[in-house]
Structure formats: structure tokens, C-alpha cells
Amino acid sequence: MKxxxxxxxxxxxxxxxxxxxxAADNVGTGINCKAKHTLYRDGFKIVAFYQFILxxxxxxLMLNGKVTNGEDISYISRNIYFTYTNKSGNHYVLKNxxxxxxxADTVSDEIMMxxxxxxxxxxxxxxxxxxxxxxxxSHIISYVNTPMFYCSE
Amino acid sequence: xxxxxTIDGEIVFFPEERKLCSVVNNLEVTVFSxxxxxxxxxxxxxxxxxxxxxxxxxxxxxxxxxxxxxxxxYYQCLVDLRRCxxxxxxxxxxxxxxxxxxxxxxxEANIVFELLTPGEQPAKxxxxxxxxxxxxxxxxxxxxxxxxxxxxxFSALTIVFFALYMLSTSEYKHSQSPMADNYRQAEGFPxxxxxxxxxxxxxxxxxxxxxxxxxxxxxxxxxxxxxxVAPRLTFFSCxxxxxxxxxxxxxxxxxx
Numbered sequence: 001m002k003x004x005x006x007x008x009x010x011x012x013x014x015x016x017x018x019x020x021x022x023a024a025d026n027v028g029t030g031i032n033c034k035a036k037h038t039l040y041r042d043g044f045k046i047v048a049f050y051q052f053i054l055x056x057x058x059x060x061l062m063l064n065g066k067v068t069n070g071e072d073i074s075y076i077s078r079n080i081y082f083t084y085t086n087k088s089g090n091h092y093v094l095k096n097x098x099x100x101x102x103x104a105d106t107v108s109d110e111i112m113m114x115x116x117x118x119x120x121x122x123x124x125x126x127x128x129x130x131x132x133x134x135x136x137x138s139h140i141i142s143y144v145n146t147p148m149f150y151c152s153e
Numbered sequence: 154x155x156x157x158x159t160i161d162g163e164i165v166f167f168p169e170e171r172k173l174c175s176v177v178n179n180l181e182v183t184v185f186s187x188x189x190x191x192x193x194x195x196x197x198x199x200x201x202x203x204x205x206x207x208x209x210x211x212x213x214x215x216x217x218x219x220x221x222x223x224x225x226x227y228y229q230c231l232v233d234l235r236r237c238x239x240x241x242x243x244x245x246x247x248x249x250x251x252x253x254x255x256x257x258x259x260x261e262a263n264i265v266f267e268l269l270t271p272g273e274q275p276a277k278x279x280x281x282x283x284x285x286x287x288x289x290x291x292x293x294x295x296x297x298x299x300x301x302x303x304x305x306x307f308s309a310l311t312i313v314f315f316a317l318y319m320l321s322t323s324e325y326k327h328s329q330s331p332m333a334d335n336y337r338q339a340e341g342f343p344x345x346x347x348x349x350x351x352x353x354x355x356x357x358x359x360x361x362x363x364x365x366x367x368x369x370x371x372x373x374x375x376x377x378x379x380x381x382v383a384p385r386l387t388f389f390s391c392x393x394x395x396x397x398x399x400x401x402x403x404x405x406x407x408x409x
Contacts, residue, residue: 041405134333147378150389150399
């Protein structure tokens with residue numbers, strides 16, 4: 001019985017060690033990657049480039065995109081500054097503290113509200129992301145359990 | 154591939170069918186779709202507290218739902234979920250309110266996730282389960298010698314063996330995705346399509362993609378995610394040559 005317990009303890013220790021190593025491997029040393037994403041929703045087409053920079057619990061998300069709705073075109077160009085915490089494994093919660101809208105940013109808040117989480121629009125908002133390292137230079141970033149960005153250095 | 158979530162070995166939740174079933178007394182209740190999405194999300198995130206804002210976003214399927222869903226509606230959803238649990242005689246407080254922060258799954262609850270094999274149905278699941286007395290005996294036998302660690306290890310091994318079994322028997326081909334582990338090619342579909350192993354319906358997804366012009370033969374592979382929790386199809390369109398470069402595309406609409 002004692003040996004069995006020791007074996008179980010070793011296995012659990014190994015699993016924990018492996019999980020810790022995996023988590024550290026994800027964002028622990030920092031991320032600087034870019035992703036392109038196109039969203040189709042209710043007649044809107046949003047083609048946008050996202051650059052995620054995360055390091056030591058602080059980060060910035062640079063978002064540049066074009067919003068098309070029929071004949072109407074507007075542009076998104078903003079930097080979102082945030083802090084983040086690693087809740088467990090690949091799960092990260094980001095809280096923004098500043099959104100810097102660049103003059104080229106002409107999209108209305110109404111359109112943004114329709115298509116983006118509040119994290120992209122208002123300061124002091126949270127977003128919950130899963131960040132999974134899939135290769136030496138690439139991460140898959142999931143939002144609401146759905147893989148959403150393929151982010152490459 | 155749908156899944157089932159077992160709570161404390163007493164109740165089983167089938168998110169896709171929105172059914173909560175008791176293995177103790179065989180009672181069954183269907184949860185509202187909003188409640189089902191919320192419950193599934195809470196169980197998926199059982200290690201933490203989920204804020205009202207976050208849960209509203211999930212339950213009512215919209216990033217702007219936070220503005221449109223009344224607080225009373227949100228609380229009613231939680232009341233309905235608790236009522237459903239009570240209806241099937243689950244005696245524990247599964248959904249705990251953390252004042253000022255949100256709600257979470259009771260940290261004492263033992264949650265086990267499993268994928269359902271093709272054709273496996275909730276009703277069959279329940280009828281095949283052992284009688285209440287046998288189940289309780291089994292639970293005692295497992296619990297007493299090793300406590301929660303034993304259960305966790307047992308669950309982990311079960312999941313690993315189940316995953317290996319699924320890999321060897323599922324509709325998915327064995328070829329490894331060059332992009333990420335949790336995508337697989339599937340029998341009966343062209344090789345350029347890789348499916349997230351949590352997908353619900355690959356046939357209508359492929360039909361939708363073809364209609365939109367995302368077809369094989371353009372030196373692109375498509376890595377597709379389409380789950381039950383939202384009318385949202387996301388795929389990565391990736392180059393077939395190294396280094397792999399991908400773009401993501403999301404359609405928020407009902408594709409079925």
C-alpha cells in the first residue's frame with residue numbers, strides 16, 4: 001500500500017511539474033506575435049491585424065482593421081494596454097487600463113459594441129483568453145473556448 | 154463529438170442535449186439553452202469564479218449582450234439552473250455565489266469530463282448506469298483508500314485511456330495535424346480539412362465552407378472549429394508549406 005501511494009505521489013508530482021513547465025512555456029518568457037482575423041457577422045466584414053505583446057504581467061494589443069458594411073467603410077486603429085494574470089494552465093485574464101485610439105480610428109462605438117467584447121472598447125474591462133503554444137514561434141489564442149487567432153512571431 | 158460531464162458521480166450533464174440526469178434515481182430534466190451554456194461554461198471553468206459579465210456573454214451569445222440582458226434575467230437563469238438540480242434531487246449546492254465577484258462551481262464538487270462515443274445517447278447512458286446502491290458502494294470503495302487524489306488520478310487515467318480508445322476508433326483519421334494536436338482529418342472528407350476534435354457537425358461545416366469558396370487545391374489547409382455553445386464557425390486557413398502561415402476567419406451565423 002505504501003509503495004502504491006509513493007508511485008501515485010510520483011505520478012502526480014510529474015503531472016504537476018509537466019503542467020508547470022507547459023504553463024511557463026506559454027507566456028512566461030513573453031509573447032510578441034501577430035495574427036490576421038476576418039469576421040463576418042450580420043453584413044459586417046471586419047479584416048483586422050492583431051499584435052499581442054505580453055511580458056511580465058503587462059501587455060499591449062495593437063489592433064488595426066477595416067470594417068465594411070455594404071458601402072460603408074470605417075477603420076479601427078487602437079492600442080489597448082493591459083495587465084494580465086495566469087489563472088491556471090493556458091488560461092489568462094487580461095484587464096485593460098488604457099485604450100489609445102489613433103486618429104485613423106474612425107469606427108463608431110456602436111459598430112465596435114456589436115462586434116467586439118468590451119475589452120476592446122472601454123477601459124477597465126476584462127477578457128478571458130486561452131493561449132496555447134503550438135510551435136516554436138506560434139500560439140493559438142482562444143476566446144470563449146473557440147480558437148480565434150493563429151498568432152505568429 | 155458531444156461530451157458528458159459527471160458531477161460528484163451523482164449527476165451527468167449532456168451539454169449538447171441540455172439534459173441533466175441523476176444516476177442515483179434516474180430522474181432527468183432538460184435545461185433552457187441559456188442555462189445549459191452557462192452551466193457548461195461554469196463547469197469548464199470550475200477552478201475559478203466567473204463574473205456576471207462573462208457569464209452573460211456566454212449565456213446570451215453576444216459580446217454586447219452585457220448591455221442588453223437585464224440583471225433579473227441573469228439571476229432568473231441561475232435560479233432555473235438551481236431548480237433543475239433540485240428537481241433531480243441533487244442535494245449539494247453546485248453553483249455558489251461569490252458576493253461582488255460572480256458565481257462558480259462549488260470547489261468541493263468532483264467534475265469529470267468525457268467524450269461520448271458516436272451514437273451514445275443520454276438516455277442509454279442513464280439506463281446503463283448501475284443502481285443507486287451499487288453506485289454508492291462503488292463511490293465509497295474509491296473514496297476511502299485514496300481520497301480526492303485517488304479519484305483525480307483515477308479520472309485522469311480514465312480520460313487518457315478513453316482518449317486513446319477514441320483515437321483508435323473514431324471517425325478521425327490518424328494523420329497528425331501539421332498545425333496543432335487537437336485538429337484531425339476525418340474519414341469521408343477531403344484531406345485539406347482538419348477538424349477540431351470537439352466539433353459537433355463536420356458535414357454541414359464543410360458544406361458551408363465549400364459554398365463560401367474555401368476548397369482544397371489552393372495550397373491551403375483549413376483547421377476548423379465549430380462547437381455547440383455558439384453559432385460561431387472559426388477556421389484557420391494555413392499554407393501547406395513550412396513555415397506555416399495562417400489567417401483566421403470567423404462566421405457568426407447559423408450554418409446548419
